[in-house]
Amino acid sequence: DARVTQTPRHKVTEMGQEVTMRCQPILGHNTVFWYRQTMMQGLELLAYFRNRAPLDDSGMPKDRFSAEMPDATLATLKIQPSEPRDSAVYFCASGSPMRTARAKNIQYFGAGTRLSVL
Amino acid sequence: ILNVEQSPQSLHVQEGDSTNFTCSFPSSNFYALHWYRWETAKSPEALFVMTLNGDEKKKGRISATLNTKEGYSYLYIKGSQPEDSATYLCALILTGGGNKLTFGTGTQLKVEL
Numbered sequence: 001d002a003r004v005t006q007t008p009r010h011k012v013t014e015m016g017q018e019v020t021m022r023c024q025p026i027l028g029h030n031t032v033f034w035y036r037q038t039m040m041q042g043l044e045l046l047a048y049f050r051n052r053a054p055l056d057d058s059g060m061p062k063d064r065f066s067a068e069m070p071d072a073t074l075a076t077l078k079i080q081p082s083e084p085r086d087s088a089v090y091f092c093a094s095g096s097p098m099r100t101a102r103a104k105n106i107q108y109f110g111a112g113t114r115l116s117v118l
Numbered sequence: 119i120l121n122v123e124q125s126p127q128s129l130h131v132q133e134g135d136s137t138n139f140t141c142s143f144p145s146s147n148f149y150a151l152h153w154y155r156w157e158t159a160k161s162p163e164a165l166f167v168m169t170l171n172g173d174e175k176k177k178g179r180i181s182a183t184l185n186t187k188e189g190y191s192y193l194y195i196k197g198s199q200p201e202d203s204a205t206y207l208c209a210l211i212l213t214g215g216g217n218k219l220t221f222g223t224g225t226q227l228k229v230e231l
Contacts, residue, residue, distance in 0.1 A: 031217050048216075048217065091162075095217060106167060112161065
């Protein structure tokens with residue numbers, strides 16, 4: 001049963017610490033998305049990659065957030081330094097436009113990382 | 119800023135009731151609309167992908183329609199069951215927007231016995 005895997009599921013850290021969240025997309029999927037769930041804005045797109053190249057990171061605070069795909073099986077989202085306002089659930093999703101029309105690029109979501117910054 | 123609006127924000131219905139909610143979006147540069155179902159403590163899962171004006175999709179008791187000219191989609195649930203309780207999200211893809219989905223804030227549905 002193919003699924004997107006995110007680690008850790010929960011992270012509690014102190015303000016100022018570095019946080020790294022990891023995502024393993026579904027094998028064969030070549031688009032990866034990072035979202036943040038907030039009360040006010042629902043699912044907010046932070047960044048997305050196609051074929052490991054970043055295509056859009058306009059939703060991401062550049063001064064403290066960074067997203068990378070070191071290889072096709074791993075995407076990372078880092079926050080350094082973390083702040084209390086970063087507390088949220090971070091979701092990763094992957095999709096496969098190469099095998100389907102773009103309009104059918106259904107995104108498959110991981111279980112999320114719940115981050116609490118104290 | 120692209121506004122994808124969903125209404126109502128939340129909805130409580132009784133088991134057996136039929137219900138519907140709305141997703142509104144700018145009609146210009148429309149490419150596709152997705153509906154996702156998001157159960158509490160789980161991840162969003164795709165329900166429908168709609169691309170053509172007048173599209174109608176159905177999965178069991180859930181169906182959706184699309185009007186791209188006026189910029190809205192309706193999701194209908196017939197004979198609601200407690201297991202239908204979830205947040206229903208719509209998301210828009212624009213022409214030239216790549217694979218990027220812009221999500222609405224969702225309609226939270228609670229079906230009570």
